[in-house]
Amino acid sequence: MxxxxxxxxxxxxxxxxxxxxxxxxxxxxxxxxxxxxxxxxxxxxxxxxxxxxxxxxxxxxxxxxxxxxxxxxxxxxxxxxxxxxxDKGLDLIPVMLELVVWGAKYDPQTGAPMAFIRRYKTDRENVVKEIRDRLAKN
Known part of the structure; x- marks a missing residue:
C-alpha cells in the first residue's frame, strides 16, 4: 500500500x-x-x-x-x-451527483430514482446543500 x-x-x-x-x-x-x-x-x-x-x-x-x-x-x-x-470530500458532492445524472441518462437499467434526478436537475444548489448538511452532521 x-x-x-x-x-x-x-x-x-x-x-x-x-x-x-x-x-x-x-x-x-x-x-x-x-x-x-x-x-x-x-x-x-x-x-x-x-x-x-x-x-x-x-x-x-x-x-x-x-x-x-x-x-x-x-x-x-x-x-x-x-x-x-x-470538507475536501464534501466538495465532491456536485461531481458525484453529475456522475449519477450521467449514469442514469445512459444506463437503461439504472437504480437511480428518477424523481431525485429530476429534482436535482431543477434545484442543484439546494440538493447539494441538503446532502452536505446531512453529511456534516454525521
Whole structure:
C-alpha cells in the first residue's frame, strides 16, 4: 500500500483529479460514504460490487492521506474505526451527483430514482446543500 504522493504528470486539473479517482473503487467508496450511509469497514465490504479487502484497505488509506476522508475510533466499539468525508470530500458532492445524472441518462437499467434526478436537475444548489448538511452532521 503506497502512502506517497503520486507523481504529477502535468499541471492539468483533470490529471490531478485522476491521480486520486482514476479507478472505480475509490469513487465507489466515496459514493458509499456520501449516499449509502456507510461508515465502517465491514459496511463497505457489503456493497454490491464486492470490493476485496486489500483493495478497500488501500483505497481508504489513499483517501485519508489525500485529506478526503478522516478516520476516527467508533464511539460504539472503540476497537473499530468509522470513516467520514472531510470538507475536501464534501466538495465532491456536485461531481458525484453529475456522475449519477450521467449514469442514469445512459444506463437503461439504472437504480437511480428518477424523481431525485429530476429534482436535482431543477434545484442543484439546494440538493447539494441538503446532502452536505446531512453529511456534516454525521
Amino acid at each position: 503506497s502512502r506517497t504522493k503520486p507523481t504529477r504528470r502535468s499541471a492539468c486539473p483533470i490529471s490531478y483529479a485522476l491521480d486520486f479517482f482514476g479507478d472505480k473503487w475509490t469513487l465507489l467508496v466515496v459514493r458509499d460514504l456520501m449516499f449509502g450511509g456507510k461508515r465502517r469497514y465491514g459496511e463497505f465490504l457489503n456493497s454490491d460490487e464486492a470490493i476485496a479487502t486489500n483493495i478497500l484497505a488501500d483505497r481508504l488509506a489513499k483517501l485519508e492521506n489525500a485529506g478526503i476522508i478522516r478516520k476516527s475510533a467508533d464511539p460504539q466499539t472503540r476497537a473499530r474505526n468509522v470513516y467520514r468525508l472531510t
